[in-house]
Amino acid sequence: MKLSLNRNLVQRLGFGLIGLMTFMTILPIIGVMLYILVQGAPAISWEFLTGFPSDGMRQGGILPAIVGTFYLTVGTAVFSVPLGVAAAIYLSEYAAENMLTRLIRLAIINLAGIPSVVYGLFGLGLFVLFLKFGTSILAASLTLSIMTLPVIISTAEEALRAVPQSFRTVSISLGATRWQTIRRIILREALPGIITGVILGLERAAGETAPILFTGAAFFLPRLPGSPFDATMALPYHLFVISTQIPEMPFKIEYGTALVLIVFVLGMNIVATVVRSRARAKRQW
């Protein structure tokens, strides 16, 4: 009797400890969010969201940075989504398991581990200087695309592989070609997983500073960018600028900017979560 009591006690203690640790991992996230919300909320106003910076960025709004981050995210999607999904389809549906594909997978994994500032330098060398795109939305989007590709490829490949093999066999046995099978069945079923991966990849791109530092980000622009060859302001870089480069910067504008960036990224995250859970509920396998 005494022994079993002890065992129960140990079990409760163990669970309690593990639960506490789990709670501690989310504590910093909640802390950061709350702090930024409390500090930044007073800055949020219609003018702040739709106005241009003024008085050496100490006043006014952050519209050009919001628009810029939007452009960069869309630009990144334009390049990385078709490329990444195509690569995932090739790896999951066509490529044989051999030296070459193992090498490709290894390269993708390593690509994901490269520090983002290295991407920035690479983008500067290749897109800005060598291809003469200049410091521009185009060059920055391409740089961000390369950084985003590994995330998109690996999540999309995983989503494709999760579609049951039997669907492929049945489709082929009904006289469909491989490509018809992919287009009509496999892609459709993997789409929610692919979309989730795409959004998570783009979300990371939207929040990065280093890759756009030398390739497309502008300190200050008096008007919105008009073409892909223009430089642009962007939220993460703007945040960096106003918190380190400008003396006597009002606190609340810094935190207001951080809040907008977080809402932007978090919003994408929520969309990804909703897409995934909706698709799970609808899934027929």
Place this chain on the structure above:
Amino acid sequence: MDKIVVENLSLKYADGTESLRNVSIAIRENAITVMFGPAGGGKSSLLRCMNRLNDLAEIHTQQGRILLDGENILDPQTDVINLRRKVGMVFARPVVLPLSIRGNLIYGLEVMGEKRKSKLDEAVERSLKQAALWDEVKERLDEPAIALSGGQQQRLCLARSLALEPQVILLDEPTSGLDPISTGKVEASLQELKKNYTIVLVPHSVQQAARTADFAAFFLQGELVEFGEGKTIFTTPKEKRTEDYVRGRFG
């Protein structure tokens, strides 16, 4: 008349398993030919060779010929898409595609490029009637196929093959997951279907083999032990090994 003639077929998979050893068999038109025997005998492999579905597997060596109406379908030049239209397949586990009931039925026709609604509707109704499923699903053709019961799903799979108007239907243990009533319905459909189609069936039991076979082939470890008329094989087989298996002494 012989619809399919298999000549000296040997098959070895890349992982080293020897699946078929010098198998020769002739499949009669408008009859049910049953291929039975213990697991690993090569029945499913032979079935999958007959519509080149085995192309999806990793094969080490394959020798011999399979003639469909006199043409060797193992020839690399064969149009496999066209072949699979002529030789349909139903699998052990009913696999409905993640589409509506109707979507499943017209899938094969659609990938062939058939767009005319009248043709597609006609195929849906005809194939469902042939598989004895029409009355159960005619009111809900646009519902997801996965909502059907297991027995209905398997008959849907049969109907899906029939929608393509094949000449041969290959069935790989089509009733292994079904209750006796559903099994009875499938078997009854097959008896009806053999009037117009050539049927090759891998049964899920010796009893089913005996019930359905016009012709029967006994496979053991990649070898065709005995082949003949169903009633002969199940009553007075020539080979001792066949007799032992049919009498339930092993397997």
